[in-house]
Amino acid sequence: MAAGAMTAAPYVARAQSPAVSDDVVRIGLIEDMSGVYADITGIGCVTAAQMAIDEMGGQVLGKPIELVFADHQNKPDIAAAIARQWFDERKVDAILDVASSSPALAVIEIAKDKGKIITLSSPGSTRITNENCGPFAVHWAYDTYAIAQSTAQSLVRQGFDSWFFVTADYAFGHGLQEQSSRVIAENNGRVLGSVRLPVGTADFASALVRAQSSGAKVVALANAGTDTINSIKQAAQFGLTQGGQKLATLAGFINDVHGLGLAEAQGLTITEASYWDTNDETRAWSRKFFDKVKAMPNMLQTGTYSSTLHYLKAVAAAKTDASGPVMEAMRAATVNDIFYKNGRIRPDGRLVHDSMSLYEVKKPSESKAPWDYYKRLATIPGDQAFQPIATSTCAAARRQ
Numbered sequence: 001m002a003a004g005a006m007t008a009a010p011y012v013a014r015a016q017s018p019a020v021s022d023d024v025v026r027i028g029l030i031e032d033m034s035g036v037y038a039d040i041t042g043i044g045c046v047t048a049a050q051m052a053i054d055e056m057g058g059q060v061l062g063k064p065i066e067l068v069f070a071d072h073q074n075k076p077d078i079a080a081a082i083a084r085q086w087f088d089e090r091k092v093d094a095i096l097d098v099a100s101s102s103p104a105l106a107v108i109e110i111a112k113d114k115g116k117i118i119t120l121s122s123p124g125s126t127r128i129t130n131e132n133c134g135p136f137a138v139h140w141a142y143d144t145y146a147i148a149q150s151t152a153q154s155l156v157r158q159g160f161d162s163w164f165f166v167t168a169d170y171a172f173g174h175g176l177q178e179q180s181s182r183v184i185a186e187n188n189g190r191v192l193g194s195v196r197l198p199v200g201t202a203d204f205a206s207a208l209v210r211a212q213s214s215g216a217k218v219v220a221l222a223n224a225g226t227d228t229i230n231s232i233k234q235a236a237q238f239g240l241t242q243g244g245q246k247l248a249t250l251a252g253f254i255n256d257v258h259g260l261g262l263a264e265a266q267g268l269t270i271t272e273a274s275y276w277d278t279n280d281e282t283r284a285w286s287r288k289f290f291d292k293v294k295a296m297p298n299m300l301q302t303g304t305y306s307s308t309l310h311y312l313k314a315v316a317a318a319k320t321d322a323s324g325p326v327m328e329a330m331r332a333a334t335v336n337d338i339f340y341k342n343g344r345i346r347p348d349g350r351l352v353h354d355s356m357s358l359y360e361v362k363k364p365s366e367s368k369a370p371w372d373y374y375k376r377l378a379t380i381p382g383d384q385a386f387q388p389i390a391t392s393t394c395a396a397a398r399r400q
Helices: 042-055 076-090 101-114 144-157 171-186 205-214 226-238 254-260 280-293 299-318 323-332
Strands: 003-007 025-031 063-071 094-098 117-120 137-139 162-168 190-197 218-222 246-249 269-272 356-361 374-380
Touching: 025 042, 025 076, 025 299, 042 063, 042 094, 042 280, 042 299, 063 076, 076 094, 076 101, 094 101, 094 299, 101 117, 101 137, 101 171, 117 299, 117 323, 144 171, 144 246, 144 269, 144 356, 144 374, 162 171, 162 205, 171 190, 171 218, 190 205, 205 218, 205 226, 218 226, 226 246, 226 254, 246 269, 254 269, 269 374, 299 323
Parallel strands: 025 063, 025 094, 094 117, 117 137, 162 190, 162 218, 218 246
Antiparallel strands: 003 063, 269 356, 356 374
């Protein structure tokens, strides 16, 4: 397993505290550094977390902040082994992202067993705030419920009321299909069929032929990363959109649009919790990010920045890196940073924020510069975007 570490430059802190374990605040990220999700998580999430550390000045409570990261190779057992070793031997205080839902669900169980804080921006499974919730687990940027609410509802109400799913065969893909199917049914639409394919599938031909022959108005891609790019490219080869079907990406990211180019991606609808070109503040931060990774950030990466910054501010407020007091401070404070607005952590661990937006990919003629790819169709208030806490199956939520 590949691993690395960054230690930020020191500064003169406001206060000294003996309550920092090992005299270091050590945080970790377990990402996909080399696989199908490397472009949308990977070094981009590591860089975003480091930018939050730098924003804090490199220290908290007079102690240095150390960032460690590793590659889980998209294998839950490897992710769990890394987390266990970090907590037991490397004295990691918190894990602030795990790429992909299946590895993330495995790491949540380790964090619960060790009584450690874990925040998650990259995975989308709603199991994180339902049956797998924990007292120190927070789901940050988005989830499959929010994507379904934003994308499926909008398209069905526009008349795109029959759907066929091409779904990645793991927790994240299953969740996208299930949540979207619920929204479709609630709005009097129909699901005509689906195909599940393993992560990393190269050939989508048979699935796309089935989607085409179904006659569905929408062919929905419940996958992510290079799977999304490959399925969109092959859909174009089969002439799906030319035949009148709409191609909807349920987990598309700006990186996918960049990889495809606007000629192929134009007209796609994508829901994200952040867009680099929103205002002067987001543009300034994103250009610094771009200088480091040569790509603009997506919501997984801005979510990692946001959760890292909020965690470190909570350590400062709690005057310790102990999980209990830090989580209390995280829940007590509103999240308002460059990208995430009016965020509050609910008892089930869901960060509800007002930053979910539905975008349409611009036509080539509409784009004025590189990475100028989105036009906003709608911004969804947090109380409408995310699963109501009344329907959560998290034990902590039921006690409220």
